[in-house]
Amino acid sequence: ANGYQKLPGGLIMQWGVRTTAVGSGGGITQTFPISFPNACLSVAISTRLLSPSNPGGLYVSDPTTTGFVIKQYGTWTSTPGENEGFYYIALGY
Numbered sequence: 001a002n003g004y005q006k007l008p009g010g011l012i013m014q015w016g017v018r019t020t021a022v023g024s025g026g027g028i029t030q031t032f033p034i035s036f037p038n039a040c041l042s043v044a045i046s047t048r049l050l051s052p053s054n055p056g057g058l059y060v061s062d063p064t065t066t067g068f069v070i071k072q073y074g075t076w077t078s079t080p081g082e083n084e085g086f087y088y089i090a091l092g093y
Contacts, residue, residue, distance in 0.1 A: 004033045010093045012036055017048065018070075018085035027061060027071035036065040036092035043068050043090045058086055065092070 002016035014032045032040075040063045047058055061069040070086060 002033050012092050014090045014092075015088065017087050019048070020085055027069040029067055029069050030088065031067040032090060036090075038065070038093050040065055040068070040090055040092040042092075043088055045070065045086045045088045048085045048087055060088075063090075 002014075004012060004014040006012050012034075014034070014036075016030070016033065018028075018030055020028075043060045043063050045058055045060055057073050058070055059073060061071050068088075068090070
């Protein structure tokens, strides 16, 4: 599930899951549940797979206060549809 928590001191933690395939190309944009008022400090991701094939890798690009772009690198040896998206956690204020 997607969500967020505002912590004491102003730090905001947001999390979510994308269940669609990332695929090739310029990447896809993921929007946060809420915008960070000032800045996104960090985004951590992990892949979500249907099967244990080798999907290459994913990385975060262009984080902003409203979201980020997820891109792939490496050679994707999985068949189309096997890469079932990603999980993320973001910190900001």
